[in-house]
Amino acid sequence: MARIPGKQFVNIRVIRGDESINSGVTMKLKIEDLTVESFAPFGEVITQPARGQDAQGPGWTWWGENHVMAGGDRNYAIGYLDLQPAELTFNWAERHMYSDELLIPMGGDCLVYVGPPDHPGEPDRLPDLERFRVFRLREGQGVLLGRGVWHGAPMALDEPLNVTVLLLKDTGKIDGHVVRFEDTPVQIERQDTGVNFSRR
Numbered sequence: 001m002a003r004i005p006g007k008q009f010v011n012i013r014v015i016r017g018d019e020s021i022n023s024g025v026t027m028k029l030k031i032e033d034l035t036v037e038s039f040a041p042f043g044e045v046i047t048q049p050a051r052g053q054d055a056q057g058p059g060w061t062w063w064g065e066n067h068v069m070a071g072g073d074r075n076y077a078i079g080y081l082d083l084q085p086a087e088l089t090f091n092w093a094e095r096h097m098y099s100d101e102l103l104i105p106m107g108g109d110c111l112v113y114v115g116p117p118d119h120p121g122e123p124d125r126l127p128d129l130e131r132f133r134v135f136r137l138r139e140g141q142g143v144l145l146g147r148g149v150w151h152g153a154p155m156a157l158d159e160p161l162n163v164t165v166l167l168l169k170d171t172g173k174i175d176g177h178v179v180r181f182e183d184t185p186v187q188i189e190r191q192d193t194g195v196n197f198s199r200r
Helices: none
Strands: 010-012 031-033 043-046 056-057 060-062 076-083 092-095 101-105 110-115 132-137 142-145 163-169 177-180 185-193 193-200
Touching: 132 142
Parallel strands: 010 177, 031 132
Antiparallel strands: 043 142, 056 060, 076 163, 092 177, 101 142, 101 163, 110 132, 185 193
16 A cells, blocks of 8 residues: 555556656646636535525524535544645645545635546546646635545645545545656746646
């Protein structure tokens, strides 16, 4: 069983530079603000609902059951992710075919990169990297990644922050499909006009 620090996975595929995965291509993608519409192909946005509240009292307002995570025979497990500012580069992506994944940043904004849930019958088949998108999750927002959506660990921008992660228990052990593209990492360069995705 291969490992990413702190995680165990059943399936890891490594792509070398001589394999065809956008080899030598420079991609330019903008960091997108998170909206319900822009994120719809990848899952749901968790934010204050536009509908009326279900209950309220002095100092609090409640909206219940706004999103549903499909369950199964396993319990849900709550993970805690500590993020520190680092180079905005990624060389791997993962997906889970049988579990949604909830990401809620606490204490700041972060980036999340996602790819479409293509080829559900081939869980280790990565889509073209040009089809990945990068979203800025602002404090107070979260995302519910749909089953089969490619993603990696969220990225801190300027300040450390933490992210709460909710998955079906043992997902990393029995439903973790990871593809590494170490010879061709993707960089996110912050610019006034957006983000430049490029190969090194």
